[in-house]
Amino acid sequence: MEYIVETHHLTKRFGKEIAVNALNLKIPRGEVYGFLGPNGAGKSTTLRMLLGLMRPTAGSIRIFGKDLKKERISILRNVGSLVESPSYYSHLTAYENLEAMRKILGSPKEKIDEVLDLVRLSNAADKKVKSFSLGMKQRLGIAMALLNDPKLLILDEPTNGLDPSGIIEMRNLIKRLPKEKDITVLISSHLLSEIDQVATYVGVISKGKLIFQDSIKAMRNKAQLKIRLKVSDANNAYRSLLAKGIKTHYQDHIIYLYEQSDEAVAAVVETLVDEGYSVYRVEEEHQSLEDIFLKMTAGGDDR
Amino acid sequence: MIMKLLATDFLKIKRKGLWFLTILGPLGVVLLQWVNYELVPGRREWLLQRSDDDWLFYLQNVNSFTPLALVLGITILTSLAASIENETNAWKQLIALPISKMGVFLSKFTVLAFLLAIASVLLFFFTWLLGIYLDLGAVIPYAQIATFSFYPYFASLPLLALHLWVATVSNNQGIPISLGVIGFLFTSYSFKLPDWLPWKWPSLQNQWDEPLVNVVLGICVGIILYIIGMLDFARRDVK
Ligand SMILES: Nc1ncnc2c1ncn2[C@@H]1O[C@H](COP(=O)(O)OP(=O)(O)OP(=O)(O)O)[C@@H](O)[C@H]1O
Ligand SMILES: [Mg+2]
Numbered sequence: 001m002e003y004i005v006e007t008h009h010l011t012k013r014f015g016k017e018i019a020v021n022a023l024n025l026k027i028p029r030g031e032v033y034g035f036l037g038p039n040g041a042g043k044s045t046t047l048r049m050l051l052g053l054m055r056p057t058a059g060s061i062r063i064f065g066k067d068l069k070k071e072r073i074s075i076l077r078n079v080g081s082l083v084e085s086p087s088y089y090s091h092l093t094a095y096e097n098l099e100a101m102r103k104i105l106g107s108p109k110e111k112i113d114e115v116l117d118l119v120r121l122s123n124a125a126d127k128k129v130k131s132f133s134l135g136m137k138q139r140l141g142i143a144m145a146l147l148n149d150p151k152l153l154i155l156d157e158p159t160n161g162l163d164p165s166g167i168i169e170m171r172n173l174i175k176r177l178p179k180e181k182d183i184t185v186l187i188s189s190h191l192l193s194e195i196d197q198v199a200t201y202v203g204v205i206s207k208g209k210l211i212f213q214d215s216i217k218a219m220r221n222k223a224q225l226k227i228r229l230k231v232s233d234a235n236n237a238y239r240s241l242l243a244k245g246i247k248t249h250y251q252d253h254i255i256y257l258y259e260q261s262d263e264a265v266a267a268v269v270e271t272l273v274d275e276g277y278s279v280y281r282v283e284e285e286h287q288s289l290e291d292i293f294l295k296m297t298a299g300g301d302d303r
Numbered sequence: 304m305i306m307k308l309l310a311t312d313f314l315k316i317k318r319k320g321l322w323f324l325t326i327l328g329p330l331g332v333v334l335l336q337w338v339n340y341e342l343v344p345g346r347r348e349w350l351l352q353r354s355d356d357d358w359l360f361y362l363q364n365v366n367s368f369t370p371l372a373l374v375l376g377i378t379i380l381t382s383l384a385a386s387i388e389n390e391t392n393a394w395k396q397l398i399a400l401p402i403s404k405m406g407v408f409l410s411k412f413t414v415l416a417f418l419l420a421i422a423s424v425l426l427f428f429f430t431w432l433l434g435i436y437l438d439l440g441a442v443i444p445y446a447q448i449a450t451f452s453f454y455p456y457f458a459s460l461p462l463l464a465l466h467l468w469v470a471t472v473s474n475n476q477g478i479p480i481s482l483g484v485i486g487f488l489f490t491s492y493s494f495k496l497p498d499w500l501p502w503k504w505p506s507l508q509n510q511w512d513e514p515l516v517n518v519v520l521g522i523c524v525g526i527i528l529y530i531i532g533m534l535d536f537a538r539r540d541v542k
Contacts (some may be wrong), residue, residue: 052542076401087396
């Protein structure tokens with residue numbers, strides 16, 4: 001697989017605090033990579049290092065196969081970014097803001113109208129950004145990030161401050177980019193629901209450590225159905241099932257079944273009743289992605 | 304690359320009052336002398352009596368305010384320039400562009416040095432025009448007007464480098480402003496300051512009575528402080 005971004009033991013320390021701890025990110029080309037983690041997990045710090053804004057304490061970064069330390073400028077030529085709250089010059093108009101960036105990037109002038117159109121700000125192009133709503137500022141930030149036709153787009157919580165329709169619009173834009181323009185997108189969020197709807201690949205970070213990294217499909221597979229049984233004298237019931245060759249999982253007076261077909265469940269219940277146990281409840285437990293995410297990020301307290 | 308950065312920086316200072324200050328500074332310095340000479344009837348005659356060389360005396364009067372205006376101007380211009388980037392932390396957007404951090408610093412310095420140079424040129428013309436208006440004598444000492452207009456500029460370059468450095472790396476803009484206030488007080492009492500303090504240099508005074516010394520010191524120390532500031536700016540993480 002071709003990786004657009006690859007980090008090796010990427011680490012950032014602020015004083016004693018390790019904000020990012022030995023991260024090995026691998027972002028395949030053409031994916032929307034959701035970078036997921038609770039507040040303070042180290043997402044923004046990681047993205048800042050990818051953009052050369054912060055120097056890693058240790059570890060290395062390769063983007064487009066080039067070493068960021070050595071070829072920062074040539075890499076950044078093909079990267080667009082929006083880190084945390086959007087930055088802009090409030091005394092300038094939207095057009096002037098983009099023009100200020102365009103001059104540095106050397107993109108053609110038409111590009112400004114194109115990106116303004118893309119984020120639907122064409123009508124507000126000549127208004128000072130001071131007067132913009134939060135959502136408009138955010139969209140201007142996206143326009144800035146797209147001005148150089150990037151191959152890698154890095155967005156840090158891009159839906160912050162957007163209203164529901166703005167969020168949907170942003171999602172659709174992000175989903176379109178890889179297909180239409182061959183852009184690889186790295187998008188961070190602390191909300192799984194955000195990532196779930198756009199990402200094709202997921203990295204979960206908690207307390208500075210990467211605790212999961214795979215396709216979103218692999219993550220969904222973890223979110224499987226479980227059958228739980230509540231019975232009398234559960235511990236002994238579990239043992240008698242085991243003696244009959246039926247493997248289950250016992251935890252906190254609950255028996256969980258591995259086999260989930262109707263026949264298997266019926267057989268277990270029959271066996272238990274035969275053995276004289278009372279079956280109180282047979283329930284389905286659906287583990288959502290959210291549950292998995294919460295479990296993942298709750299663990300790993302071993303900083 | 305530096306030309307692109309400069310074009311961008313000139314675009315960014317639009318509507319921020321930097322150009323206005325550039326004109327206001329020299330105008331203010333010269334207007335103070337107009338007030339000094341003209342506002343009170345008879346004052347002009349009294350001032351002219353006090354010296355043999357009316358032009359030189361007038362230029363010295365002008366120059367008593369030039370260093371103050373320069374220190375004040377440097378403080379305000381650098382704070383304004385830094386505030387443009389600080390307001391929404393545009394540094395993170397700017398530094399993530401394909402440019403070198405040193406280039407960013409150089410561009411800011413160049414823009415401010417340019418504005419101050421414009422102010423000095425304006426000072427030259429305003430001084431000259433008021434001198435003619437005050438009818439200080441038919442022989443106009445152009446060389447001396449130029450000395451009093453441009454030497455303080457070069458002598459204050461270290462202060463520009465210092466202020467730009469402090470303003471760009473401080474999270475708290477109170478720090479560069481405080482530095483400016485202290486600098487302003489120093490400059491007000493520059494005749495009492497030791498020769499080695501940069502805040503004395505724009506006054507063009509020194510123990511040898513040779514203004515050129517201050518110019519050379521200004522350029523040399525200015526370059527050194529500029530390089531230190533630029534390296535420190537490039538070294539730091541962008542928040
Ligand atoms: N400039 C800094 N100086 C000191 N500590 C910092 C700095 N930036 C971040 N940190 C610390 O690093 C840790 C990670 O912060 P970071 O901003 O990367 O988290 P995040 O995952 O982006 O969180 P959020 O979802 O709130 O944006 C935090 O504990 C934070 O306090
Ligand atoms: Mg963050």
